[in-house]
Amino acid sequence: MTDSSDETDRSVDQTGETSGWRPSRRRLLEVGAATGAIAGFGNLAFGRQAQTYRFGGEVSAWTGQEPESIADEENPTLELTAGTEYEVVWENLDGAAHDFTIQDDQGETITATETMSEQGATRSLTFTATTEMAQYICTVHPNTMIGDIEVTEGATATPGAETETATGTEAATDTDTDTETETGTPGVGAGFFEAGAEVGVQQVADGPLTAPTDFADPDDGTGRFFVTDQTGELYLVRENGVRDEPLIDVSDRMVELGTFYGLYASQTQDYDERGLLGVATHPEFGDNGLLYLHYSAPPTEELRSIHWDHVEVVSEFAMSEGGDSVEPDSERQLLRIPHPQYNHDAGPMAFGPDDYLYVPMGDGGGANDDMYGHADDWYETNDGGNGQDLRHNLLGDVIRIDVDEGADNGTATPGGTPTGADTDEERPYGIPDDNPFVDEDDVMDEIYAYGFRNPFGIDFDSEGNLFVSDAGQNLWEEANVVERGGNYGWNVKEGTHCFSTEEPSDVEAITDCPESEPDEAPYDGSDLIDPVVEYPHVYQGQSVGITIVGGHRYENDTVAELQGAYVFGDWSADPARSEPLGRVFTAMPPDDFGADGTGTGTETPTDTATPAGTETAAGEETETPGGEEAPEIGPDDVPREDLWEMAELQFVDGFDWFVRQFGQDRNGEIYVLVNRRGVPDGETGAVLQIVPPEQGEDVTATETDGGS
Numbered sequence: 001m002t003d004s005s006d007e008t009d010r011s012v013d014q015t016g017e018t019s020g021w022r023p024s025r026r027r028l029l030e031v032g033a034a035t036g037a038i039a040g041f042g043n044l045a046f047g048r049q050a051q052t053y054r055f056g057g058e059v060s061a062w063t064g065q066e067p068e069s070i071a072d073e074e075n076p077t078l079e080l081t082a083g084t085e086y087e088v089v090w091e092n093l094d095g096a097a098h099d100f101t102i103q104d105d106q107g108e109t110i111t112a113t114e115t116m117s118e119q120g121a122t123r124s125l126t127f128t129a130t131t132e133m134a135q136y137i138c139t140v141h142p143n144t145m146i147g148d149i150e151v152t153e154g155a156t157a158t159p160g161a162e163t164e165t166a167t168g169t170e171a172a173t174d175t176d177t178d179t180e181t182e183t184g185t186p187g188v189g190a191g192f193f194e195a196g197a198e199v200g201v202q203q204v205a206d207g208p209l210t211a212p213t214d215f216a217d218p219d220d221g222t223g224r225f226f227v228t229d230q231t232g233e234l235y236l237v238r239e240n241g242v243r244d245e246p247l248i249d250v251s252d253r254m255v256e257l258g259t260f261y262g263l264y265a266s267q268t269q270d271y272d273e274r275g276l277l278g279v280a281t282h283p284e285f286g287d288n289g290l291l292y293l294h295y296s297a298p299p300t301e302e303l304r305s306i307h308w309d310h311v312e313v314v315s316e317f318a319m320s321e322g323g324d325s326v327e328p329d330s331e332r333q334l335l336r337i338p339h340p341q342y343n344h345d346a347g348p349m350a351f352g353p354d355d356y357l358y359v360p361m362g363d364g365g366g367a368n369d370d371m372y373g374h375a376d377d378w379y380e381t382n383d384g385g386n387g388q389d390l391r392h393n394l395l396g397d398v399i400r401i402d403v404d405e406g407a408d409n410g411t412a413t414p415g416g417t418p419t420g421a422d423t424d425e426e427r428p429y430g431i432p433d434d435n436p437f438v439d440e441d442d443v444m445d446e447i448y449a450y451g452f453r454n455p456f457g458i459d460f461d462s463e464g465n466l467f468v469s470d471a472g473q474n475l476w477e478e479a480n481v482v483e484r485g486g487n488y489g490w491n492v493k494e495g496t497h498c499f500s501t502e503e504p505s506d507v508e509a510i511t512d513c514p515e516s517e518p519d520e521a522p523y524d525g526s527d528l529i530d531p532v533v534e535y536p537h538v539y540q541g542q543s544v545g546i547t548i549v550g551g552h553r554y555e556n557d558t559v560a561e562l563q564g565a566y567v568f569g570d571w572s573a574d575p576a577r578s579e580p581l582g583r584v585f586t587a588m589p590p591d592d593f594g595a596d597g598t599g600t601g602t603e604t605p606t607d608t609a610t611p612a613g614t615e616t617a618a619g620e621e622t623e624t625p626g627g628e629e630a631p632e633i634g635p636d637d638v639p640r641e642d643l644w645e646m647a648e649l650q651f652v653d654g655f656d657w658f659v660r661q662f663g664q665d666r667n668g669e670i671y672v673l674v675n676r677r678g679v680p681d682g683e684t685g686a687v688l689q690i691v692p693p694e695q696g697e698d699v700t701a702t703e704t705d706g707g708s
Contacts, residue, residue, distance in 0.1 A: 052087045053078070058094040059141050059267035065091075075147035078136065080129035082151050088125045088136075094266060095119035097367065098138045102127065102149065105134040107576025115140065142577065143269040143679075192539040192638075196586050196647030197561035200696015201655075201688040204671065205242040209235065209685030212673035214278045214294075214348045215663025220286040222323075225665065227673070227687060230275035230680040231257065234293065234326065237687065248293075248317065248326035250276055255296050255310050257680055260342050262299070262307035263372055270679035271577075274310060277347035282403070283355045289319035291326070292357065292403070294349055296339070303338055308373060312337040312345055314359055316403060334403065334429050337394050340373020341365030344454040344471075348550075348661065353464045356432055357403050358448065360455035360468055363387050363396035367473060368501040369453065369491035378518050379492050381510065382501040387451050387490035390443045390522050396490065398455065398468060398482060400448035405430025436485030443522045451488035451528065457550015457568065457662065465594075469550025469568060470531070474504045475633070477548035478531035479568055479587070487517050489528040496530045496639050507633060532644045533568065533587045536633045545570030545583060551662035552670055554586075559692050562586060566644070567670050567690070569659040577678050582659030584651075584672060584690075587644040649690075653698040663687070 054065040064070030080086060090100050090113075100123065101112035110133060113123040131151050138145035204225075211230040218226065225237040232251025236243045255274050260267045278294035285291065297311045318330035339345065344362030352358055363369045369385025374395075377388035387396035406429040437443040454471040457479075461467070469479040470488065476495035480488055492513055493499050500509035519525030535544050551568035565586040573581040657674035664670050669689060676684035688699065 051085065052089065055088065055090040055100070056093045057090045057098045057100070057138065057145065058092075059096050059264065059269075060144055062090070062136070062138070062145050062147055063093075075145070077148045077150060080133065080149060080151045082129050082131050082153055085126065085128050088127075089122055090124075091122045092116055092119055096263065096267075097140050098145065099123075099140065100125055101137050101139050102133055103135050103137060103576070104132045107574065107578070112139075141267065141269060143271050144267070191542040192535050192544045193583075193585060193646055193648040196649050197559065198650045198652055198693045199559055199562075200652050200691050200693045201672070201699060202691050202695065202697055203686055203699045204239075204689050205235070205237045205687040206685065207242075207683040208233075208244060209242065209675070209687070210683055211275075211660060211675050211677070211680040212685045212687060213276060213661055215661065215671055215673060215687065216279045216281050216291070217663075217665040218281040218285045218291070219666045225663070225687075226279050226281070226291070227663075228276045228279045228293070229685065230272075230277070232276045232295070234276070234279060236324075242687075247319075247324075248328060250293065250295055253295065253297060253313075253331075255298050260309060261304060262309045262340065264309060264342055270681060272680060273343040273345050275680060277345060278314075278349045280349045280351055280357065283351050289323065290316055290403075291319070292316055292334075292349060294347065294359070296345060297336075299338070308338055308340045309342045309365070310339050312339050312361065314349065314357075332428060334401065335359065335394075335399070337361060339364060339395070341371065346455050348456075348458050350458045350460055352400075352460055352466065354432070355402075355404075356400050357429075358458060358466070359399040359401070360452065360458050361394055361397055361399060362454040363452065363490065364393075368504060369396070370501050378523070379514065381513065382491055382499065384501065385491045387453060388487070388492065388517070390437060390440075390447060390450060394444055394446055396450060396452050397444075397447045398449040398452065398458075399446045400432060400435055401446055402430035402432055434484070437522060440522045448484060449482045449486045449488065451486075451490050451492075453490045453494075455550075456548065459550065459552040459566075459664070461553040462555055462668075465553070467550065467553065467566060469533075469548045471547045472537075473499075475507055475536055477535055477537070477545060477570065479533035479548060479550060479566065480529065480531045483529065485526070486529045487523075487526060489530070493528060493530075495534040496642065497637075507637060530642065532589070533566070533646065534638070534643055535585075535646070536638070538633060539638075540632065540634050543573045543575055545573050546575070546577070547571040549659050549661060552664040554668065554670055556668035558669060559690060562670075562690075564588065567649075567662065569662065569672065571660070572658050572678065580656055580658045580674075580676050580678070582655065582657045582674065584649045584655070584659065585646055586649060587646050589644055651696070652693040653696050654700040656700045657686075657688075660685075 056063040056065055061074035064073040064076045070076045088100060092098055095117060097115050097117040099113050099115040102110045104110055111127045113125050116123055129151050133149045133151050135149055136147050209229055212227050213230050214228045216226040223238060227235045227237050229235060232249055232254050233246035234248050235246050257272045257275055258270060274296035276295045280292045282288055282290040292314060294314050297313045299308050299310050313333055314335040316332040316334060317326045320327050341364060343365040346360040346362045349357060349359045363386045364373050369387050370383035374384045374386050375389040375392045377385055379388060386393060406427050431438055431445045435445055435448060437447055438445050452470050455468045456471045457469040459467040466482040467479060468482045472478060472494050476497060478495040491499055497507060498510035498513035500506065503509035516525055516527045517523040537544060537546065547570060549569045549571055553566050554562040557563055565588045567586055569582060569584040571582060573583055658678055659672060659674055661673040662670060663673060672688045674686050674688060
């Protein structure tokens with residue numbers, strides 16, 4: 001935490017050098033260890049004479065049970081002989097969702113069981129060993145439940161058909177971060193996205209950043225930016241780099257990253273979606289010095305008693321009198337939103353042109369919007385969920401509040417209520433009079449729009465249009481133009497497609513779902529609003545991406561080809577999540593896109609033909625975890641005529657990063673927040689500004705980071 005009494009002189013001297021600052025580096029740091037690698041795998045091999053192996057599966061590891069040579073070993077190496085048939089039988093030990101998947105060295109699925117979440121139930125998988133087999137993994141918990149496979153040459157063989165037996169229920173994997181189909185590696189202009197404009201990047205900031213999550217330009221005449229780091233620090237960035245000492249460190253108010261509660265209390269993994277996730281400065285920051293942070297706090301004792309994981313907090317803070325730090329004791333909590341599971345926490349916030357604060361919030365986590373902590377809704381075909389619920393919580397919504405109104409000196413009280421306050425007199429914020437449900441009985445007044453899964457990115461353009469991206473599950477990613485009171489479909493739909501909680505990996509599981517909500521209070525029969533941007537995880541056998549990262553509309557002429565485009569990205573196109581294969585895209589609105597904040601612009605006249613390069617893997621079969629052939633997603637599955645025209649930016653010096661978030665300054669220039677690791681560890685974070693290609697610099701070459 002930054003001590004407000006620290007009087008260290010950090011002013012810029014006449015040479016432009018600043019004491020206490022980390023200069024911007026052109027060559028970024030890199031942690032050599034593979035993302036999520038787990039040290040100390042068991043090395044005992046399976047006896048080759050044995051044909052059946054038994055495991056116990058729990059979040060912490062696969063534990064060998066039989067034969068005796070692997071008993072009690074965690075993630076033991078499998079030594080197999082090609083052409084020999086084997087059977088793996090595994091038992092669910094903890095009631096969490098698991099599958100047993102065999103992959104090749106590119107992370108592509110060869111064979112797998114279905115996901116199972118009933119404690120004590122078993123599944124079996126029969127297969128013939130092939131030399132392509134490289135590892136076995138639970139795709140729901142890939143950082144901890146993973147072991148090596150070593151196959152020696154034997155009789156020529158092809159993968160055998162698997163047989164599964166089980167009792168109990170199944171839960172689909174949450175593929176915000178996992179892709180379970182066989183895929184190839186993407187390339188710019190290949191697959192789903194056409195090749196777009198050529199651009200370069202300039203590095204604005206790097207270490208000590210670990211995993212940057214949000215960016216704010218206070219527009220106070222100082223030329224400085226604020227950048228949040230998932231590990232809890234708010235950093236100050238100027239043209240000469242990032243200051244080593246953070247403006248404030250809220251890590252002592254947060255959950256300990258990698259430590260989970262509730263249903264995930266026994267889970268140990270590096271991957272985490274909680275932390276310091278967002279920053280926004282007050283519209284009158286130059287006068288009042290107020291800013292707002294979004295972070296994940298530990299659960300209260302009451303929440304622990306019902307096995308909930310944490311609380312999402314939105315707080316107001318004040319800058320110190322000198323403006324070189326944030327006063328730690330100035331915190332005024334506005335929102336405390338209990339969160340049942342560790343993921344789908346959303347992140348960035350934004351003030352609108354109306355000076356109200358808009359806070360996107362995820363659906364509570366897990367998969368399908370129907371797991372523990374998810375409310376019932378009106379759609380009977382699917383279980384759940386919070387995305388369609390308006391009465392019980394603020395999960396799966398875009399929240400809109402007035403930070404300048406509310407109870408005098410009020411603060412959100414710890415506890416299990418969604419906002420920490422039950423009446424207007426207790427709320428530390430005001431409810432705008434034109435919020436869509438402000439006069440409805442038993443409806444959350446704070447809701448501005450709903451039907452979201454994990455809205456991971458928010459932006460207002462200069463014309464007042466509100467953009468919110470929404471991370472999908474197994475098949476589709478999307479971005480939306482958000483209207484007051486709009487319903488964006490989750491979990492009735494995933495993107496423009498019907499969604500099935502029973503078969504979330506099957507694009508054809510449900511082909512006829514409602515296009516509108518009920519015409520019964522608190523709903524009014526309005527249509528479910530489709531996105532303006534949509535792309536699949538896998539297109540014609542080739543990986544496209546895993547998780548959409550929302551960006552900003554480019555409103556400057558520095559990069560002329562980007563003028564007017566919505567610039568966004570994807571975290572990584574690597575299905576195994578180990579390689580920093582982030583991608584940056586554009587979506588160009590149609591000429592008749594409305595300027596009143598309500599237009600969806602779905603009349604783009606685009607060519608529905610397959611973009612160049614999509615034939616690379618056409619016709620190849622993909623697999624679901626159950627071994628069934630998945631429907632091939634191709635041109636006929638994508639409603640391009642209803643989407644904005646999309647392309648992928650071409651970085652002239654390469655782009656070897658995980659895309660974590662985007663930022664925009666007062667001039668409309670866009671920044672990409674990145675790191676080299678898929679987890680909040682090390683010091684490989686950086687802030688890159690998108691510039692014309694001739695102004696770009698090579699920031700892909702890296703050195704070894706001294707961090708862990």
